[in-house]
Amino acid sequence: MASAAEQLAANLNLGVLSRATELKKRLWFTLGALIVYRIGTYIPVPGVDAAVMGEILAQHGGGVLGMFDMFSGGALGRMTVFALNIMPYISASIIVQLMSAAIPSWEALKKEGETGRKKLNQYTRYLTVLIAFFQAYGIAVGLESMRGSFGAAVHDPGIFFRISCVTTLVGGTMFLMWLGEQITARGIGNGISLIIFAGIVANLPSALISTLELGRTGAISAFFILFFLIMALAVIAFVVFMERAQRRIPVQYPKRQVGNRMFGGDSTHLPLKLNTAGVIPPIFASSLLLLPATFSGFSAGQEETWLTRIAATLAHGQPLYMALYVALIIFFSFFYTAVVFNPQETADNLKKYGGFVPGIRPGAATAEYFDRVLTRLTLVGAIYLCVVCMLPEILISQYSVPFYFGGTSLLIIVSVTMDTVAQVQSHLFAHQYEGLIRKARMPGRGPQPVPPRGGSARR
Template sequence: MLGSFGDAFRLPDLKRRILFTLGVLFIFRLGAHIPTPGVDTAAMAQLFGGSGGGVLDFLNLFSGGALQRFSIFSLGVAPYINSSIVMQLLVVIFPYLEKMQKDNTEGRKKIVQWTRYGAVLFAVVQSVGMTAWLGGLGIFSGSFFHALLVVTTLTAGSIAVMWMGEELSDHGIGNGISLLIFAGIVARIPEAIVQSWTMVRLGQLNLLVLLLGLVLMVVVVAGCILLQEGQRRLPVQYAKRVVGNKVYGGQSTFIPLKVNQAGVIPIIFASSILVFPYTVANFFSGSSVGQFVRDLFAPGSVFYTLCYIALIIFFAYFYTAVVFNPSDIANNMKKYGGFILGIRPGQPTADYITKVMERITLGGAVFLAVVALIPNFMSSVMGVRSFYFGGTAVLIVVGVALDTVHQIEAQLLMRHYDGILKKSGGKSGSLLRM
């Protein structure tokens, strides 16, 4: 892997992409430390150190600590993710939108544009909810115009984060939105280490419990890597074909079906959806209904845990269905004379691939849910109250890191073959001139 990174910096185009990615991540982390005007940051820090830390630490995880400082990037990528979820659901529900997404480039551009508009709408709703929440806690007590300034600042910050994520996807390495979440989580690791060591020194955390937590984290990392890299290989045989004087086919290969085809998307989507009702409940923080909804969707509650598991499994199947089409694979195999042993080509092959994919997706989804609930286990069973760098964060970090490394290796492989083709082209050209 280190050799791949060394080779990457020797290629000008790939080096430019990596440096662009690092530059955007630096700007993102810089913005996470710029406070929003009119908010008492000291009172915010005191709030996170109080009894409400469990919920707030969870909300703070995906913003990379920006919420704790109530910076201009406090909303992070949550509005864009919520808008993407709604748009993908609408594409599945309405055939017109599905046709737009599949048929032409202009249709996909319109869907992307509508997703951006939806992200702005979600940003406004969430920023108003957060401002009302701070007002109810007494941290923000400004006038209407001061509140309007806070809402505008948070919305503009969310739009800036959305733009940075799209620029990373277009001109950088990896998925932009996932990289921003990755950067926010990784940036909190030093703080988590210092806080854990301080708690051990003060006697608030048993050293044996800490070591057990570290061992559990190593096991989770290993499990996440196996989950991300695990695949079921379906053997495929290609029949021999005679075209002129040449014989094609006759070889055996396989179709790699990933156990976790959706990656970290189910956890990100499920977390973002469950945070939204809590944000909306802040509009009614003084009423019994608002307090009931906030308690209902508080991380760690029974209802929240059940919804979290159900949403993770749902989005694992949903996103797999979006990105993986067994019918296309079966048709391509039939076109080139390929078949799975014991299965007829065409629709029976598509049905068989779908059946296998449903089974392995269930295993991957259940494992995702188990990993995501590890922080709750650490908090309730082992008594580790500040274990916010838990299963969800580890899975996102491992998944994004592996995806980024694979993309760098793919870029290196593509340029390596380009170099071979250029060299062979030059030799053939010289032979022709001779």
């Protein structure tokens, strides 16, 4: 335990960080790129009344629009150039990943290495443009029919507005996609994830202040706020523990003799994460359940229809909503895990390179063992996701808490933070390793060559 604490202290040593020039450049580049992103979330789309758009989003904030506005850091509510955020790229990436498991030619591209990965990334970019175009056109047409207490949302509707709105929103999404790739290549962490992270974190201070204001006015007791903050820290610690949890399956490679030399005989492990699907199941589940509320919200003021009755049944805090939410999270956990991890392919690769799991026959028996272990891990991971995602629903429905930790936003914040910190530590390790190499190569250090006997004095 002491050595682990000393290692952590060494990783967080500010003196080492000040000497890591390359790491400092990457950190400053990442910070500058995120500042550019936040500035863009305040540049409005031409021809749209931001006050009317904010009023409309406040009325329909319980649907999919509210979730997208949370991911975009309020850009959708202000109807800015980054209103679509990076969500079209996320959708395109998930579609390409699913299609690469269903289309044999795309599956072959995934196995080609760097060349195949570049082709799949190019397909993802093309699909991002297509998805962003349809979403932007739908927003442009919808804005023309929206009206609030301040008047119409669009000052001058028509074909010119639609063209300018679509061009602005698609251009904003493509710029964010490029910015995310630049952060990944020249900064720290995954650029796309950091952009979503910045959008979610941007709204946390104002939400925390509003919660403390409720405590000051007496709407919420101070004891409950203290209990809530302690519980939030406990949930964050629980999420960190579960996200780092993994099952390590031992793998051994037999010894083989080539000529007079012996190769192999190594032992390693295959790590299987407890939560292989990540944040995909909560996003899919919440998106499907929020669709009826979104569509019925736009038909508000009209006569009651079957859609409004379904939306009322599937409202936040309703028993049917919670039951379907849990069922969809479990379903998408197993579905997405089956897509991203193929036990038969993993077993074949181990057999190809001579590796085996101790006590398990190579081939079909190893694939069945992987499938059995992965099924149990996925079940535990799905239950963990259900617990974390159901916590905010209980706080909202039972205690009317306006600000809460939990669900998809908490999973994204914790996972992105852990990934970024891990990359910072890896850069610090690399810098320290390079420093040790330079010290070892400095003149006057290390063992000096011994001159031959009897010859050095004469020379």
